[in-house]
Amino acid sequence: MALLAACATGRGPVATPSVAVAATPSAETGAPVPATTAGPASGTVLFHDSHFHLLNYIQRGPTAREFLDMTAGRVGRVAMFGIPLQQKWDYFLSGDHAPDYYLSTNADLYYYSFVDAVIAREYLSLSEEDRSRVDPMITGFNPTDMYASDHIERVLLTFPGVFAGIGEFTVHKEFVSSKVAGHAASLRNPALDRILATAAEIGLVVIFHNDVDHVRPSETPQHAAEVLDLFARHPGATIIWAHTGLGRFVAPAEGHVVWLEGWLSDPRYDHVALDISWDEVARYIVGDDASADAWANLIGRHPTRFLFGTDAVAPAAWEDYVANYTVYDPLWARLDPAVRAQLERLNYERIFDAAIPRVRAWEQTRLTGGTGG
Secondary structure: OOOOOOOOOOOOOOOOOOOOEEEEEEEOOOOOEHHHHHHOOOOOOOOEEEEOOOOOOOOOOOOOHHHHHHHOOEOOOEEOOOEEEEEOHHHHHHHHOOOOOOOOOOOOOOEEHHHHHHHHHHOOOHHHHHHOOOEEEEEEOOOOOOOOHHHHHHHHHHOOOOOOOOEEEEEEEEEEEHOEEEOOOOOEEEEEEHHHHHHHHHHEEEEEOOOOOOOOOOOOOOOOHHHHHHHOOOOOOOOEEHHHHHOOOOOOOOOHHHHHHHOOOOOHHEEEEEEOOOHHHHHHHOOHHHHHHHHHHHHHHHHEEOOOOOEEEEEHHHHHHHHHHHHHHHHHOOOOOOHHHHHHHHHHHHHHHHHHHHHHHHHHHHHOOOOOO
């Protein structure tokens, strides 16, 4: 069945050096692979990362300084955030085993609002030059809470000149949703509409995770219609739908690419882009030649609507981090260089460079006694 996503601190566009793409044969397939993905020199910018978690599910990870040193100029700009959920260490379930991932225990997850202060501190610890490479995001709010918008505004006014958007935040996510303590998040909750309305008013970029279906697939993907309804209700919000609705346990239904094509061609959704972050999603996109061809053709028809992100979580080494990029080599080899440049860098710059001055202006109005808007 066919499946029916210049600021107060001086941040602005970052010049991205052009990258020569010399083809070398892949050891596995013999197909041309850009040399830059095999072993890029320090200082050679490969991409901007639209989806990066500095911290993991127990709020640990490298410092922002360590991350920038690890990437050594091979990544241009990065949308940097933590994870809004903290994995509880429940001794009566885990004993002395300290879980660091949501699949490592049956214990609850809970919202951890202090994550936004941690990300702000990390950003502010950087030099002015290095801050120009980082676009921090607010994540520490509960999307079931009608006060979530208050949290977003409070963070912006506590740390003016820092944040560019909200997210990645999650509504429906495979085994995560059922583990979150309290009321389950829902696309039908008016709190979510308040969040997106606030983001639209302020100008914040929204990185939004919502699986298109359940782990046990439905004949018609369960959340397909509702998520498009949500997008249509908020035409003023700049939304990046993470992973195109796919996940570790949520595979694309037959016709997923056709469904994406349908609504990407509909002007009601021109404010929505999609990221192809996460190596788990790459398994579907480049799993075989037919899939890689279909996705390359889709991206080629809508080159302004896709962004690359790693979805790396607290990486310890460059090799671990960049693996989420090189896994897409079969896709990169199929894209026209101009299309690839948009996916890897230019769409990021366009979206974030449009958002940041609006957010800074909103902060300035509020901090000087205005009413915002």
